Amino acid sequence: MMTNLFSIFDPSTNLLNLPLNWLSTFLGILFIPYSFWLIPNRHFIFWNFILDKLHKEFKLLLGNMNSNGSTFIFISMFTFILFNNFLGLFPYIFTSTSHLTLTLSMSLPLWLTFMLYGWINNTQHMFIHMIPQETPTLLMPFMVLIETISNMIRPGTLAVRLTANMIAGHLLMTLLSGIGSNISYMLVMILILIQILLLMLESAVAIIQSYVIAILSTLYSSEVN
Template sequence: MMNNLFSIFDPSTNLMNLPFNWISAILGIIFIPISFWIIPNRHFIFWFFIMNKLHKEFKNLLNNNNNNSNGSTFIFISMFSFILFNNFLGLFPYIFTSTSHLTLSLSISLPMWLSFMLFGWINNSQHMFSHMIPQGTPNVLMPFMVLIETISNIIRPGTLAVRLTANMIAGHLLMTLLSSTGNNLSFYLIFILIFIQILLLILESAVAIIQSYVISILSTLYSSETN
């Protein structure tokens, strides 16, 4: 029984002082059995089609026309797959939604942003300085533009993490709010509530795909600015 509505996001459930809730973050491995790499089936062909489309799109965003740099898209494809699996697993009953916590989302976005910044400022410092002042900025506004661009650059990992966390929490919380009223409804209103919950579940499934795609695309764009 929940003490409050936010108990569904409580990561403190444990067994023998071991936080088993966070094991849900690696449950995506069960979707990648060895047979996918040996015997091509429809599931593998469909997933390969998605990965191939993402690879081409990320490659265009990164402006990597050199064949030696094709592997640079794999990190974003892997991040897309990881977030997508965890978003979908959170829709199943009794499975902890790890992506609804800043602990996980910041652990993804912050190290990636730091690596982009270190690479950009060490190898392309002149190019990074040019991003501080947009083309055509008046001389009077240049100090303010540098300050604004610096702040917007610093908060990027936070906005990535909060965007993912807030979207995952909002849908789950709305479904919990509606389901908690089921005990007080009449027989006919229960059917309406179930229909609304099904629609919300479909919406959450779309949000799970869209958010993983948005996070991957934004990370790719941030990476392209350092080259």
């Protein structure tokens, strides 16, 4: 029995109070053996099709970059977040992407890398990017301040966006499932239908959020070149 509504997001377990729930983050590794089959199955062909489309889109967003294989880091991020979002929809599997500990650990180092690379190698371009074209001279200091704040909060917005979406859907499903024992059988059938529709919505959110994080990270990377 839950003692707290937010206990579903508790990373600790009852075994010596150790944070063993974080081990669910590595459950996505179970999908890797599909790529080693002698005859590719439907799952592997479909997944390769998705990765190929993502590679072409990320490559288009990044433009002509000198480093080959630069899209793989964003494809890996998309895959990692997608598996964790989806697996979190299953019962008794901890949703690690609902914690800022994990989301900030991904977005903050990535953002710092982009900023350091941009300011060290393309300093003039970074200064130019802080002031849009045809900006009046009087507004230039304010535009620099606004662009600076916008750059500073980027890792936070990436992390909070993913965390908030995962928490909101899971809490709504938990609240609806908690009232099932106090209503009539007819309302239970309606509640089950609502839960199924909500689960479909959460599945779409899991895909969309992983795609949004990968796209925004790609766009932030393209701005420093």
